[in-house]
Structures are given as structure tokens and as C-alpha cells.
Amino acid sequence: MTRNVLIVDDSATTRAVVKVYLSGNDIKFHEATDGTAGMAIARMIRPDAIVLDLKLPGMDGLTFCRTIRADLRLRDTPILLITGSKNQAVEYEALAAGATSFMHKPIDGTALAAEVMKYLEKKK
Amino acid sequence: VILAGEEIGDDLCRRAERVLAAHTGLRFHDGNRDTLIAGLARAASAERVEAAELIARIERSPTEDALQALVRGVTIGETYFFRHPEHFAALREVILPDLAARGRPLKAWSAGCATGEEAYSIALAMGSGASVLGTDINKASLETARRAHYGRWSLRGEAAPAGLVSVGGDAFEVTAAVRAGVRFEYLNLHGAPYPQGFDVVFCRNVLVYFSTEAAAAVMERLEAALADGGWLVMTALDVAAARHGLAAVYYNEVTLLRKTRAVPNTTPATGTPTIARAEQDWIGGARRAADQGQHERAVRLAREAVARARTPQALHLLALVVGERGDRDEARALLREAVQRDPDYVLGRLGLGLDGDDGELRAVLALLADRRDDEILPGPEPLAVSWVRTMAQAGLKRGNK
Numbered sequence: 001m002t003r004n005v006l007i008v009d010d011s012a013t014t015r016a017v018v019k020v021y022l023s024g025n026d027i028k029f030h031e032a033t034d035g036t037a038g039m040a041i042a043r044m045i046r047p048d049a050i051v052l053d054l055k056l057p058g059m060d061g062l063t064f065c066r067t068i069r070a071d072l073r074l075r076d077t078p079i080l081l082i083t084g085s086k087n088q089a090v091e092y093e094a095l096a097a098g099a100t101s102f103m104h105k106p107i108d109g110t111a112l113a114a115e116v117m118k119y120l121e122k123k124k
Numbered sequence: 125v126i127l128a129g130e131e132i133g134d135d136l137c138r139r140a141e142r143v144l145a146a147h148t149g150l151r152f153h154d155g156n157r158d159t160l161i162a163g164l165a166r167a168a169s170a171e172r173v174e175a176a177e178l179i180a181r182i183e184r185s186p187t188e189d190a191l192q193a194l195v196r197g198v199t200i201g202e203t204y205f206f207r208h209p210e211h212f213a214a215l216r217e218v219i220l221p222d223l224a225a226r227g228r229p230l231k232a233w234s235a236g237c238a239t240g241e242e243a244y245s246i247a248l249a250m251g252s253g254a255s256v257l258g259t260d261i262n263k264a265s266l267e268t269a270r271r272a273h274y275g276r277w278s279l280r281g282e283a284a285p286a287g288l289v290s291v292g293g294d295a296f297e298v299t300a301a302v303r304a305g306v307r308f309e310y311l312n313l314h315g316a317p318y319p320q321g322f323d324v325v326f327c328r329n330v331l332v333y334f335s336t337e338a339a340a341a342v343m344e345r346l347e348a349a350l351a352d353g354g355w356l357v358m359t360a361l362d363v364a365a366a367r368h369g370l371a372a373v374y375y376n377e378v379t380l381l382r383k384t385r386a387v388p389n390t391t392p393a394t395g396t397p398t399i400a401r402a403e404q405d406w407i408g409g410a411r412r413a414a415d416q417g418q419h420e421r422a423v424r425l426a427r428e429a430v431a432r433a434r435t436p437q438a439l440h441l442l443a444l445v446v447g448e449r450g451d452r453d454e455a456r457a458l459l460r461e462a463v464q465r466d467p468d469y470v471l472g473r474l475g476l477g478l479d480g481d482d483g484e485l486r487a488v489l490a491l492l493a494d495r496r497d498d499e500i501l502p503g504p505e506p507l508a509v510s511w512v513r514t515m516a517q518a519g520l521k522r523g524n525k
Contacts, residue, residue, distance in 0.1 A: 012161065015158075024204070109166075114277050
């Protein structure tokens, strides 16, 4: 069964790496470069997982998480939040906002893909 | 890959495309832009420089070291055990039954094997006795392949197949028994001579990175690396470059390429023990002669078989050998007779159908409507029901164009 993964990140490089590292897993990718567009797509396609950058133009990552968690149809969607360099206060805030897990920059593409696959396998 | 935060833009991608095309034959374009970006990020991450600096270095001075650093990044295939399971289904269900008659250990080649998962998967599918060679341009990947040690990620959520044992945590190791049949060597498909005599070659997601001319050259050399009747397994994109010496065989969603038998310039010595014994069995003898490229002998034996009994199979065999010689009218007449004698003779109808008679192809599909996929249909070259169905469907599609 094809799964939908939404990537909300203004970096084309990060989006490319996420897609390439997850290729071959029967996944349809949807991309947005800012939070507002990402939210519109999420509501339309109800993705199976979201990869989200904390620092986004438009709606920022934390607001994005809170909005997803407050939406009855989307609240169970796993979200992998990409945060800047390690910072405990930010991590706490991210989890409180509803991120399922987070990763720090610099991002390890392989680990990121493995984490997304974990979400998708749990949902099966 | 570790993403350090450098943004790899269009301009850098175009520069990378230029140096790769100029120095390696590798071709990137808008359609595989993501692969190039991820590859550049990977190369930069491995070299601990910015991608922009890496490309600038090559532009200044395209040394082998600098180029290798880039090539390593952009050619690391994302691979895992039994990637494209449909290819392995075709290997088990079409290729291996076809090769079973060889009566000798089989040789396979995983060309562009990356970290070895494909080579080990082939070995697992082919069973003990087969030898598998894995080659790649990326030496670091080959080291990983030889270590035969993989994380759960290499299984992509599937259960570990037999031949892989857990070595604690999320790690797996290929068993010594499987490893014994697999070896890895460095090979640049763009350069060095290819190894020869393979029954099966897997070369997947590789040609798509070569320019049209470079891909055609690789294809020609892959064909030469195959033993007669050997099979080439590629992805759909790669198959587009197929050559005339390779016949396409359709199986479910997969297009397999099979090397057609070469006609030797000289007649091989006759009277070898296998042939002498086989003469008891006219059909078998004719088949063997045809397999060995002895066409006149094959035609003679097939005519003798038909003279003894005009069975559908004997008629079909004669049709095949005269057809190979170019006598299409006689071949068609023989097949017509085979089908008249036994209207349920599916492979005869298939032969007529593939020769352009769509009515016969529809008859084939009707005859097979209730048959099991894995049932083998009798004929001089027995075929599985699923395969025949696919060929008939493909034939009908072609006819409708």
C-alpha cells in the first residue's frame, strides 16, 4: 500500500535527501517550503507521516505541531521535527507541542529515513 | 550522509552534472535531480568539505582522487535485501527453471552491487552451488559488502530471510555458507574488461546514470558477458536501452532480457556422449542440437521426430528450428497443423499468436482462464501459465497499437 509522507522544509537539499533515502519503499512524497502551505497539504492528503523543520517561513514548526494535534482528523499523524543544534529547552518545547520525535542538525539522512520508516511500520 | 546545512542549488547541480558527464560518463538531469543533490550532500559529508568546494576543486583540477570522492557520493545506490521483489520472483519462477537444464553450477553477476545486498539476495535465491560475483566502482561499498554485516535497515521492515542470522541488537550477518558462494571485486563499468560467461546478470538502476552512448556501450558489453541463453535483469528504465541480441521476456510487471543463442561459425565436434545418448529421444536430441547452435542437425532430428509421429510437440519443435533458420511460412504451417491436431495445445497457439494472429492470443487467454499460474504447459520449451498469459497480453497490446 502506498503511504503518503509530507516534507515541510524550505531546504531543497534536505527534501531531496529525505526522498532519496526513503526511495523504494512505496512512498508518495508531498513537499511544502513553508508551514502554511504544508498545513494546507496535510489537511488535503492526511499524510501517514510528516517530516518538519522547526524554523520555517510562514507558520513555524511548533505552531504547525500544535495545529496538527488540535485537528481531529490529523492528531494521530507522527511528526519528525528537525531542530537546530542541540538545546534541551527546545526539545522540551517540541515534545510539548506534539512532535513524535526530533532530530538535531546536522541531520543524518540514514537515521532520519529509518525513523520515518519506524512510524510507517507502526501504522501498518 | 550528514547534512551540514549547505544548500545545494540549481547552479551547483548544473556544474556537477557537467564535470560528471565530462569525466565519468555519468549523466544527471532534471529527472534525477534529487539523486544528484543527495549524492553531492553525501560526497561533501564524506570529504568534510562543502559541496561547492568539492566541485570547484574538480573544475580546477580533475584529479582521480577528487573525481572518486564525487563519484563515491553520487553512485552509492540505496539498496537492501530483495529490493524489487518482483525481480527475485522472476528469478525463481522463470530464470532458474530455465537454467535448471544446464546441469552445471550457475554463475551470476551483480553489476553495480553497492554494499552487497543484491549479490547476497541473488545467492540466497539461487541456492547453494551457484557462484555470485558482485562488482562496484565504490571501494568503500565493497568493503561493507565483504563484511556481510547489515543493520535492520537493510531489510526494510521485512523478516530476515534464511541465510541471515541475527548477531545481537539490530544487526544481521550473512551466514558463512552463503558468503562462500559470493565474492566482490572493484570494477568500473565505464572502463576495465568485463568478466564473462554468466547465466544471470543483475544490473539495476545503473545504466540510468550513464549518457546514452555510454549506456549503449555498457549494454553491449553486458550482453557479451552473458553465456548463450543467459538472462539480464534490469529495471524498466534500463531496459529501454536493450539491444537486438537480447530478447525481451515479459513476466508479470517485469521485462527480462534473454541472450539469444549465438550461431557458432564452425560446427562443433559431433558425437559427444550427451548427443549420442540423446539421439534415442529425437525431440530431446533436436533441442540439444539447437541449443548448441547446430541448426542443420537440429532440423534433421526434428524432421525425423515428425516423421515418426506427427504429435503437436514434435511439429512445434520442427516449427521452432525451421523458424530460427528463417522459414517462417513452413514454421507457421507446422504450428497450424499442431493446433489442428490438438486445439488445446496452448503453446502452439501462442506461437501463432506472437507471429501476428491476435485471434490465437485471445484463444490462449481463454484456454488459460481457469489454469493455475504456476502450472507448467508442455511443449518443446515448457512454460509457466503466468508467463504465457503475460506474453499473450503483451502481444495483444502491441497488436492494438
